Amino acid sequence: xxxxxxxxxxxxxxxxxxxxxxxxxxxxxxxxxxxxxxxxxxxxxxxxxxxxxxxxxxxxxxxxxxxxxxxxxxxxxxxxxxxxxxxxxxxxxxxxxxxxxxxxxxxxxxxxxxxxxxxxxxxxxxxxxxxxxxxxxxxxxxxxxxxxxxxxxxxxxxxxxxxxxxxxxxxxxxxxxxxxxxxxxxxxxxxxxxxxxxxxxxxxxxxxxxxxxxxxxxxxxxxxxxxxxxxxxxxxxxxxxxxxxxxxxxxxxxxxxxxxxxxxxxxxxxxxxxxxxxxxxxxxxxxxxxxxxxxxxxxxxxxxxxxxxxxxxxxxxxxxxxxxxxxxxxxxxxxxxxxxxxxxxxxxxxxxxxxxxxxxxxxxxxxxxxxxxxxxxxxxxxxxxxxxxxxxxxxxxxxxxxxxxxxxxxxxxxxxxxxxxx
Amino acid sequence: xxxxxxxxxxxxxxxxxxxxxxxxxxxxxxxxxxxxxxxxxxxxxxxxxxxxxxxxxxxxxxxxxxxxxxxxxxxxxxxxxxxxxxxxxxxxxxxxxxxxxxxxxxxxxxxxxxxxxxxxxxxxxxxxxxxxxxxxxxxxxxxxxxxxxxxxxxxxxxxxxxxxxxxxxxxxxxxxxxxxxxxxxxxxxxxxxxxxxxxxxxxxxxxxxxxxxxxxxxxxxxxxx
Numbered sequence: 001x002x003x004x005x006x007x008x009x010x011x012x013x014x015x016x017x018x019x020x021x022x023x024x025x026x027x028x029x030x031x032x033x034x035x036x037x038x039x040x041x042x043x044x045x046x047x048x049x050x051x052x053x054x055x056x057x058x059x060x061x062x063x064x065x066x067x068x069x070x071x072x073x074x075x076x077x078x079x080x081x082x083x084x085x086x087x088x089x090x091x092x093x094x095x096x097x098x099x100x101x102x103x104x105x106x107x108x109x110x111x112x113x114x115x116x117x118x119x120x121x122x123x124x125x126x127x128x129x130x131x132x133x134x135x136x137x138x139x140x141x142x143x144x145x146x147x148x149x150x151x152x153x154x155x156x157x158x159x160x161x162x163x164x165x166x167x168x169x170x171x172x173x174x175x176x177x178x179x180x181x182x183x184x185x186x187x188x189x190x191x192x193x194x195x196x197x198x199x200x201x202x203x204x205x206x207x208x209x210x211x212x213x214x215x216x217x218x219x220x221x222x223x224x225x226x227x228x229x230x231x232x233x234x235x236x237x238x239x240x241x242x243x244x245x246x247x248x249x250x251x252x253x254x255x256x257x258x259x260x261x262x263x264x265x266x267x268x269x270x271x272x273x274x275x276x277x278x279x280x281x282x283x284x285x286x287x288x289x290x291x292x293x294x295x296x297x298x299x300x301x302x303x304x305x306x307x308x309x310x311x312x313x314x315x316x317x318x319x320x321x322x323x324x325x326x327x328x329x330x331x332x333x334x335x336x337x338x339x340x341x342x343x344x345x346x347x348x349x350x351x352x353x354x355x356x357x358x359x360x361x362x363x364x365x366x367x368x369x370x371x372x373x374x375x376x377x378x379x380x381x382x383x384x385x386x387x388x389x390x391x392x393x394x395x396x397x398x399x400x401x402x403x404x405x406x407x408x409x410x411x412x413x414x415x416x417x418x419x420x421x422x
Numbered sequence: 423x424x425x426x427x428x429x430x431x432x433x434x435x436x437x438x439x440x441x442x443x444x445x446x447x448x449x450x451x452x453x454x455x456x457x458x459x460x461x462x463x464x465x466x467x468x469x470x471x472x473x474x475x476x477x478x479x480x481x482x483x484x485x486x487x488x489x490x491x492x493x494x495x496x497x498x499x500x501x502x503x504x505x506x507x508x509x510x511x512x513x514x515x516x517x518x519x520x521x522x523x524x525x526x527x528x529x530x531x532x533x534x535x536x537x538x539x540x541x542x543x544x545x546x547x548x549x550x551x552x553x554x555x556x557x558x559x560x561x562x563x564x565x566x567x568x569x570x571x572x573x574x575x576x577x578x579x580x581x582x583x584x585x586x587x588x589x590x591x592x593x594x595x596x597x598x599x600x601x602x603x604x605x606x607x608x609x610x611x612x613x614x615x616x617x618x619x620x621x622x623x624x625x626x627x628x629x630x631x632x633x634x635x636x637x638x639x640x641x642x643x644x645x646x647x
């Protein structure tokens with residue numbers, strides 16, 4: 001088949017993003033890889049040329065059809081540039097050779113910013129790993145994939161570009177997703193299209209010891225700490241009946257096997273009513289753990305994710321012209337979409353890098369974009385014994401971050417802070 | 423490395439205050455931190471200037487239209503010439519502004535501009551004597567010109583020519599509008615309209631002979647089938 005004949009439908013989750021994208025709601029995430037040496041932009045550019053061949057679902061432009069958007073192979077070439085803009089801002093494809101991702105570099109760091117429409121963080125990490133692999137190879141470093149990197153030598157499995165939501169769709173398993181509204185945190189906004197990242201670095205070993213002592217997982221522990229931080233940070237704003245809800249993305253590949261690099265994640269909303277400060281952290285953590293275990297059941301996830309697939313499969317809805325669909329999705333999203341959670345906590349876990357590459361890579365970071373209703377988001381990843389917890393924010397106040405990291409410090413963890421504000 | 427004693431955290435920064443609580447940091451050890459993120463001050467100045475320029479032109483456009491409108495009303499002689507001025511300004515925006523935006527498919531832009539110009543010239547025709555030259559000559563001949571340009575695009579930009587297929591189809595359909603005008607007896611000079619329709623028929627023949635498979639695929643894509 002000729003290149004221009006192939007095209008992709010947007011996957012089930014991606015269909016949302018063209019409707020809601022705006023400078024104030026970028027739906028962009030950033031994966032950064034800090035090397036041990038300064039980045040060579042020309043080599044990075046060459047590595048990107050090679051890498052893009054391996055990921056047809058990244059090598060696309062977004063087009064408007066009659067009923068839905070679709071992807072078409074992008075005949076342009078992606079370019080790398082030095083990082084100058086604030087992190088996780090809206091990607092303007094028309095100024096980016098029509099690409100829906102962007103590779104920038106600063107000092108020793110390579111940043112990959114992705115508009116959520118083409119991939120989720122798990123897909124993005126695969127791309128970044130391949131990019132760094134080729135970059136290091138071009139520099140003459142002796143690196144091997146050890147089965148952890150997708151290169152041009154490994155065949156592109158059609159499964160990698162599939163919409164896995166549809167594969168696991170079962171119209172019989174559905175449930176209502178009605179939920180109580182969540183508390184919303186606010187502050188004084190940073191100027192338009194400004195953002196701030198605060199990274200907190202912790203030793204993975206110390207954190208694991210800590211959470212094991214609580215008989216919890218890392219995500220459970222951090223979610224509970226985040227809820228606690230919200231309680232402490234918003235005492236003047238919050239009412240006793242308010243619920244702080246953390247939206248925790250679930251990587252569905254862990255439950256429903258798939259090799260897709262496109263979107264295949266869902267979320268669970270973990271909530272707790274506002275309590276007084278002196279309440280015990282252990283009981284909060286136990287409640288969070290229970291909620292997570294309950295919501296992570298296979299059937300429960302299917303029942304909540306299937307309505308999305310039914311929505312796109314419904315013939316009557318399909319027949320509605322694209323612009324009407326986008327307008328309706330935008331309205332519904334504005335009215336209820338973001339009302340159900342206070343913020344996200346996305347943990348992509350340990351990033352698997354082959355031993356041969358590890359000496360050249362110092363760190364990975366992961367950041368999310370924000371919106372008017374959700375001005376702060378939290379994201380976590382771990383590599384080489386360091387857990388990087390990133391708060392991205394579009395407000396001036398740092399109270400939430402302060403409460404979060406002070407809690408960790410008080411709980412006996414050594415925290416190192418870095419920020420995008422110098 | 424520095425330490426904030428209030429927060430009890432280490433801070434890797436050149437700043438003197440804790441990014442979390444704003445209290446002064448304690449320097450422990452000598453290491454200087456390399457810059458972790460770019461300094462954002464030099465950001466996108468060009469774009470803001472461009473917007474400002476556009477704002478100035480927009481303001482001038484509105485001012486000119488309003489002033490002409492008032493002068494026209496105050497010195498009314500039965501001729502609404504200020505509409506011609508306002509229309510001319512809108513058309514200039516269409517012809518100059520749209521290409522500058524660079525967001526639109528070139529051919530869709532051409533079709534929009536063609537329709538805009540046609541409406542404008544019809545307005546002028548109506549205001550100044552209603553002689554019918556716009557419908558008789560300008561409409562069909564402008565159509566033929568734009569159709570030729572689009573066909574040239576399809577031929578020249580072979581790589582992306584599926585992008586232009588749909589516009590060629592739209593042009594072919596538009597080409598038959600003189601039928602309606604003839605049916606209602608609005609036009610009296612027929613040869614330009616026949617020329618336009620002949621072009622539309624040729625366009626359809628060309629699409630079928632050269633681009634049938636492509637067209638099928640393109641339509642399937644756009645309809646998400």
